[in-house]
Amino acid sequence: MLLCTILGRVRLLRVFYRTNRYACFLILPPFAVLLITSSMILSLPPEILLLNSPASTHEITNTTRVFGLNIRGDLKESLEDSVSSPPPLEIKTMASPYHNWELFNADYHEMLKRLRIFVYPDVSMNNESSPFARVFLPHPNPLDPKIGNYFSEHAFKLALLQSSLVTRRPEEAHFFFMPFSINVMRNHHRLHSELSISNFVANYVSRISSEFEFWNASGGADHFFVCCHSVGREAASKHFGVRNNAIQITCSSSYFQRLYTAHKDIALPQVWPRLRDQVLNPPNRRTKLVFFAGRVQNSDIRQELLSLWENDTSFSIFSGHPSFPYEEGFRTSKYCLHVKGYEVNTARLVDAIHYGCIPVLISNYYDLPFANILDWSRFSIIVNQRDVAFLKNILTTVSEETYLNLYRNLGMIRKHFRWHAVPMSYDAFHMTAYQLWLRRGLRRVVAL
Numbered sequence: 285m286l287l288c289t290i291l292g293r294v295r296l297l298r299v300f301y302r303t304n305r306y307a308c309f310l311i312l313p314p315f316a317v318l319l320i321t322s323s324m325i326l327s328l329p330p331e332i333l334l335l336n337s338p339a340s341t342h343e344i345t346n347t348t349r350v351f352g353l354n355i356r357g358d359l360k361e362s363l364e365d366s367v368s369s370p371p372p373l374e375i376k377t378m379a380s381p382y383h384n385w386e387l388f389n390a391d392y393h394e395m396l397k398r399l400r401i402f403v404y405p406d407v408s409m410n411n412e413s414s415p416f417a418r419v420f421l422p423h424p425n426p427l428d429p430k431i432g433n434y435f436s437e438h439a440f441k442l443a444l445l446q447s448s449l450v451t452r453r454p455e456e457a458h459f460f461f462m463p464f465s466i467n468v469m470r471n472h473h474r475l476h477s478e479l480s481i482s483n484f485v486a487n488y489v490s491r492i493s494s495e496f497e498f499w500n501a502s503g504g505a506d507h508f509f510v511c512c513h514s515v516g517r518e519a520a521s522k523h524f525g526v527r528n529n530a531i532q533i534t535c536s537s538s539y540f541q542r543l544y545t546a547h548k549d550i551a552l553p554q555v556w557p558r559l560r561d562q563v564l565n566p567p568n569r570r571t572k573l574v575f576f577a578g579r580v581q582n583s584d585i586r587q588e589l590l591s592l593w594e595n596d597t598s599f600s601i602f603s604g605h606p607s608f609p610y611e612e613g614f615r616t617s618k619y620c621l622h623v624k625g626y627e628v629n630t631a632r633l634v635d636a637i638h639y640g641c642i643p644v645l646i647s648n649y650y651d652l653p654f655a656n657i658l659d660w661s662r663f664s665i666i667v668n669q670r671d672v673a674f675l676k677n678i679l680t681t682v683s684e685e686t687y688l689n690l691y692r693n694l695g696m697i698r699k700h701f702r703w704h705a706v707p708m709s710y711d712a713f714h715m716t717a718y719q720l721w722l723r724r725g726l727r728r729v730v731a732l
Contacts, residue, residue: 381697419475443707454496462507520543533549537550540628570641648668
């Protein structure tokens with residue numbers, strides 16, 4: 285009976301094979317399926333068969349251990365997916381603060397060769413030709429401490445005008461820079477209010493769209509402005525094209541705020557003006573666990589932080605100015621808190637990076653600068669605002685090995701948060717310009 289069954293299936297196999305060669309797997313007996321499957325496995329290339337060798341598994345295990353004890357589901361999946369392609373040769377993905385250094389670096393150099401930006405001529409108008417000339421002109425003293433939190437807005441304009449990316453031929457430009465300064469308008473006696481600023485911007489865009497053809501060609505989708513003042517959001521409110529199409533490069537980059545669109549707009553690092561770089565204090569000279577100093581009146585989460593940890597001796601937390609020099613807190617602490625105030629952004633984040641203090645971000649909905657290039661989880665610690673009560677436990681359970689990796693990676697990415705009058709490779713200007721480069725294919729929203 286068994287022999288007849290097998291012979292019958294063989295005859296059926298011949299019929300099915302003539303009509304559909306894949307149908308044979310439906311009628312083969314189990315031992316035949318096993319035999320065919322084994323043959324297929326043995327025919328695979330050696331490099332695939334060796335993927336689960338002890339050496340490969342050990343390498344992946346070590347990588348996972350360095351960057352945290354608990355692997356998230358998506359990270360575990362990415363590790364499993366990564367075995368299908370060889371690891372990068374120059375920088376190990378898991379050890380690097382970059383998502384993919386090779387991919388970014390190749391495209392970055394392509395940007396340097398090809399990206400062109402046209403600056404509207406208002407940026408070089410005569411200072412006496414208009415009462416609003418200084419709104420467009422480069423700031424005469426960008427290192428003035430009074431500029432403070434708005435330094436990045438002026439630093440970008442100065443760097444752009446000194447860069448090789450500027451073109452005088454608008455027909456070859458990928459983007460068009462509208463050089464008005466929100467910070468200057470905010471301090472201008474005729475343009476101080478939010479209403480006046482938004483009207484000024486709307487009128488300016490109406491003027492350039494009538495004098496030049498470039499705005500109308502794209503509906504403003506290839507135009508951008510830069511601001512580091514929260515009022516900058518409102519500057520776009522009175523003009524449909526500015527609000528929906530133009531790119532806003534802003535320090536106040538919050539997913540939760542209106543008039544900011546993450547896939548269109550760009551997060552700008554908020555940097556305090558500095559004359560020189562700091563030599564980093566090594567980890568063994570950082571005797572304090574946590575440092576924070578700042579106003580708490582405009583922030584519920586800061587008030588909660590103060591009430592929880594103000595009296596903890598391992599925390600140096602101050603409402604207002606600390607009892608020692610502000611810079612000393614960053615230089616002598618392992619972790620420095622970036623806590624949401626009125627906005628998601630503050631200069632404390634880049635202060636921490638500048639002084640080599642691991643940033644601890646407690647600011648929900650913050651669209652972090654350069655997040656599509658930098659993996660912030662590899663040089664900072666991100667804590668949800670609702671978990672601030674567990675802050676000490678979170679920080680004290682970070683292993684020494686993990687901390688040293690965070691510190692090392694922080695040193696690697698510091699150059700991306702520096703401004704120079706004449707831009708330098710991979711600095712804050714070029715990293716921001718690269719964000720523009722990635723948006724060169726965006727299309728406009730059409731008004732109905």
